[in-house]
Amino acid sequence: MSSTTTQADSRTRITVLVALAANLVIAVAKAVGGLAAHSPALLSEAAHSVADSVNEVFLLAALRRSRRPADRRHPFGYGKERFFWSLLAAVGIFVMGGCFSFYQGVEALRNGAEEELEGYVAGLVVLAFALLAEGTSLARALYQAHRQGGLGDGGLRDPALRTVVAEDGTAVLGVTFALAGMALHMVTGQVVYEAAASLAIGALLVYVAYRLGREARDQLIGEAADPAAADRIRELLCAQPEIDSVEALFTMKTGLESALVAARVDLVPGLDSEEVEEVAVRIKRAVGEAVPEAEQIFLDITDRAAQEGRQSPAATGERGGA
Known part of the structure; x- marks a missing residue:
């Protein structure tokens, strides 16, 4: 492995660790706030952050295992490990994030939600903090992609970095949806706005999971070189x-x-x-x-x-x- 590739891997590892730390803290805060406020949108975002945290562990495994040298059993090396773990990350986004968000949205529409809104102010504070943390992590990932060639010129060839950018970008949008849904629920008293926010978060996660999974699949089955x-x-x-x-x-x-x-x-x-x-x-x-x-x-x-x-x-x- 060249020194340039090793340096890029080190930077990607730092980016993944930053994203993991942010998501772990945010997941706990969202879960506590969502349970206290009985907010489906906030609970959907908590599931989103949990999924992202698990996925970052997958990506760290991909970075470590893909660097192993070729051996007799794998004469072409272990480079495709990155694509395998990225596929697992896509599945995690779909199952733990997208499906749970859909569930929360449907349940809110069916059963309504608690009309006690005292915990919603704290929930909005949690989401504002999450927006700041996710935005910081996204800025770090975009900066690295820019250093490695730009978003449109090879900077996102690394599936680990590409997954982090997709997760953080989706997280920023998801938090925005949740903020809007909770705020409209507080103003109007209608839970339908939060339910719609949960469904929108679920749809966003399913779409991102599909795109990431399709790219990992193409690379695993033998994608041609550039x-x-x-x-x-x-x-x-x-x-x-x-x-x-x-x-x-x-x-x-x-x-x-x-x-x-x-x-x-x-x-x-x-x-x-x-x-x-x-x-x-x-x-x-x-x-x-x-x-x-x-x-x-x-x-x-x-x-x-x-x-x-x-x-x-x-x-x-x-x-x-x-």
Whole structure:
């Protein structure tokens, strides 16, 4: 793992720890305030914070386990651990946050709520504090994403950081919904506003969980490397004088900063076996220098003479090998 990746992981770990600390404190405050005020919106937000806290533990596990080096059982390393734990985080948001919020909203509509509103002032204070804490955590996550390339240019490639940004952004919106619902309930005496806030929080969490889960699923089942990287590899292969044509090029992410590259190329006629081996080594070295994330490079090499019945040499292996 490169020093740049290690530094990025350290910053992401700090960001996750900041989010975890904020969510643990906020979850306790929301739960106490929600039970005291019998507020469905505040209880929905408490469930939201509990879900986020559990998810941050998942993300910390992802950061630690994905750094393990490749071994005999996992020759391509453990980089995809990040995507697995991010998928679990998405499930946690859906089950513990979204479903519970829907439950609170439906129950409020069915049974109404306590008309004693003394605890609501304290509940509003708790939500105001939560808004400040969640906003601080979100600002930290956005700052790191900006340092790593910006929100629209690779800064959110790390699924752990992407999950924290999504959770904190959702939390800020959720707290805003809860504040509006509780305030309108206090003014009008109608619980429907809080119920609507709980349902809105639930819908928001389900949507975020779906988006995060879909991205983790795509990466787990074998997502191709960045199209720009694939284009650079193809251009490099086509520029080699010994390559007559690139028949196929396949890429797959094996981790946050690693990818597998497999190419089938036809060589120009007239090369002997030693020349083919030298060409294969040089091409793999060039690809590795042009696309650093290409940690495993495999070439299937043929020449035109092989198509006419002559046995052709083949060169396969990892970057830097024969």
